[in-house]
Amino acid sequence: MNKREQIVDWLNDAYAMERALQVTLEKQANSAEAHRAIRERAAIHLDETRAHAERVGECLEMLGSSRSTIKTAASQVLETGKKYMTMFARDERVKDYLAATGAEHFEVACYKALIAAAHAAGEERIIPLLTQNLHEDAATARWMDDNIEAVIRDYLNEAANRPAAA
Numbered sequence: 001m002n003k004r005e006q007i008v009d010w011l012n013d014a015y016a017m018e019r020a021l022q023v024t025l026e027k028q029a030n031s032a033e034a035h036r037a038i039r040e041r042a043a044i045h046l047d048e049t050r051a052h053a054e055r056v057g058e059c060l061e062m063l064g065s066s067r068s069t070i071k072t073a074a075s076q077v078l079e080t081g082k083k084y085m086t087m088f089a090r091d092e093r094v095k096d097y098l099a100a101t102g103a104e105h106f107e108v109a110c111y112k113a114l115i116a117a118a119h120a121a122g123e124e125r126i127i128p129l130l131t132q133n134l135h136e137d138a139a140t141a142r143w144m145d146d147n148i149e150a151v152i153r154d155y156l157n158e159a160a161n162r163p164a165a166a
């Protein structure tokens with residue numbers, strides 16, 4: 001596999017990742033369970049995430065590939081992580097939030113890796129598109145980090161006021 005083929009492979013992973021996150025964000029943006037601030041932020045990032053998938057598709061086209069060979073590996077990793085974290089339904093909202101925070105950090109790492117690969121392979125023309133995605137995912141990851149405290153505080157207060165389960 002030459003350098004360009006490897007990048008194409010990773011771009012396909014990134015494409016699958018963005019499409020999978022779109023589903024997660026749609027759920028979060030429409031969830032009655034989630035807080036209004038989280039719903040609003042999810043709606044904003046849902047639009048960004050759609051654009052991310054489009055940009056990754058553009059990168060693939062620039063490298064002479066198409067987005068037809070969609071891989072599911074990356075999305076499966078994300079889903080597997082979530083499976084372990086949502087085993088207890090009661091605090092599912094918290095677990096979903098942590099999984100979503102982890103997913104944004106994972107995206108940041110993926111785009112950093114893709115940018116490094118593009119440099120190494122002399123495919124610099126795709127870097128501006130990747131950098132745009134990187135910045136928006138990094139901003140979202142930061143926002144989610146900053147709100148973990150509030151999410152936990154709210155959850156614990158609500159849980160303390162709820163009657164104990166049998």
Ligand SMILES: [Fe+2]
Pocket residue numbers: 018048049052107133137
């Ligand atoms: Fe993204």
Ligand SMILES: [Fe+2]
Pocket residue numbers: 021045049104107136137140
């Ligand atoms: Fe993202």
